[in-house]
Amino acid sequence: MGFRAVYKLWYGIAVLITFLLAAFTAVGAFSQFCHPQNHPFVTIAGMLLPGMLLLDFVIALYWIFRKKYWFLFPIFAIIVNYNYLLSVIQISSERDYKQKILTVASFNVKGFNREITGYTVKKIARYLDEKKVDIVCLQEIFWNDRFKKDSVFRAFNAYPYKLSPVGISGRPRIAIFSKYPIISSYFLPFPNSENCGMWADIRLNNEIVRIYNVHMQTTSFNSERAKFVRESRIDGFEGEEQAVYEMKQTLVSNFVKRAVQADVISRSIAKSVYPIIVCGDFNDTPASYTYHRIKGKLKDSFRETGKGYGYTYRGIGRLLRIDYILYSPTMVGISYYSPSFNWSDHNMVISQISLSE
Template sequence: MGKKFTTYCLYPALLAVTWGAAAAAVAAVFVPWVRPVPGRDWVPLLGLALPAVLTLCAVLALVWSVMRRRWALLPLIGLLANWHYLAAMVQVPLFQRRVAGPPDLTVASYNVFGFHKEGVRPTAGNVAREMEARGVDVLCLQESCGGAAYGPDSIAAAFRYLPYRYPPSGTPCEGVTLFSRYPVLAAGMIRFPDTDNRSMWADVLVGDDTVRMFNNHLQTSGISRRQDDLRRQRELGSVTGQTRVVVSMTGELRRNFGIRARQAETVRGMIDTTRIPVIVCGDFNDTPASYTYRVMLGGLTDGFRQAGSGYGDTFRQMRRILRIDYVFYSDAFRSVRYYSPSLPWSDHDPVVAELRFVSRYRE
């Protein structure tokens, strides 16, 4: 009976799961090339599920290997097909091309959750002390408005070690803020239609070099808010309520994939017309298996791939499987170090890139 069950039930089921996981993994390779317009806005959901798909492929490859069956090749093909995604999520310093020596410029990007993750007590002071201790020269913040009781001037006072900022004093906060040790020569806000999310650019004078910074907070995924709704329905024991939240979450995700794609294209158009060294950072609200990531990266370097270490998660929820915060840069720079410290003051962790002007040293 046991042998028959294995032969006629367990083995075919395992084989079907293997084919399905391998097919999903291979299909996910094409997700970043599919623009999420209506009718195709379900495609990015596969990219979002890719960590689970690849984990399943790894388990299946191990299972088939233990059973000494050639079916282990199928999930291995799925894993190898996603080498670009895996390299954007997991890095081993042994194989990197980082440069030695002290950095010329240290840049950090941090979604700070309005400086109130721990409750009513503002966390701007904590963040400022942490960034100063890490030697951050240019700090790009998202969700940087502290509210009526803790406005832009109070936040600026906390970051007084970085004397230059955009938007400047007396200007309403729009959610993205840049603080700099170096002078800001020119700057502007990039406003997107029908959303509160923003990007900005700023030309920063670092010694004799002008660097254009792009600080981005692209359309939110809505996952955090929907997770709270799902948790409440689960506590109530309502299967119908949970189903309704999941359906609503899926619809919101699909809409936001398209919105982010258009925002990324807008920023990419500005990057492509810039003729000075560029650094692009921020909370993109999308993973490396996405159209948004591919468009924003373009021909730039992903700092994590050049000088990161370990697993590159930046979002503290969803079991920390997502990397959605980035620092990219043009070939005027090489990375000395790139890391994401685990800090308790937001639902994101910051990313820090220590950079050198390599073109300067080649002269």
């Protein structure tokens, strides 16, 4: 095979890859409208959007550099996903506001790193107090026989009002700590899952705000990836094939679970007679059905006042924004920031919000 034939073969493969990637990326733009149970392929495309859009950009540059019109395919795929891009890239800045401002934080603490000394708990509590955070929503909390619930609560002594319901496993999963009185609350268990949600009505002087804290079904990506590596070492290609199949089944199953959980939260939000703030780890990107079902008409704090590229999960190349603070349309976002620490594999999300325009 001569050089010209090899060149034509490579050129054809490059064009095919460009087209297929652009098509798959464009399909991902519709994942927000598709229930995972009915459209698993579209849902998976939506999950992969961060990486695919990055590849589309690189491929577009490649064709532009070569002065070939094939760059139009990846550019089209990127444009189709403009709504998703606005959910992860912002140039907003903080606003100057004189009304009452509420500072809210959401943080998946990853079990406080399963420590028995309480070091991480104390560091997190001290940081939140220093930042004058009024209401704290934590996911994936944990305590044990050496560092018990009372010790965790004592670390957050700046917050006199505390709630941490026990899930179906008998273990705590989420918590709300507040500097303002909690006048009522409700636990929202999710079917067939240890994950859960809750809401608490909090009195802020003469106003009442309903705070949601939710932790949606995990993707199980890390455990499935570890299984893939293990199976490939033991059983070679057959093990890899089986592991890939099981990974796909697990991911789709968890997509469906999150969709069901999102329906539960959305119905609860619709019944609220009070303004809403939703905090939590959705375990899904802004391209997902889960995000859009919960968000509804609520504002997204990052889209309102975030800046730069928004990610909250420190793994997978720091590409994913899966932790959120949403709030009622009557509220006004003042600031948003998402500091990164080694206390968890998630970033903390902190938002300042004015309760009225």
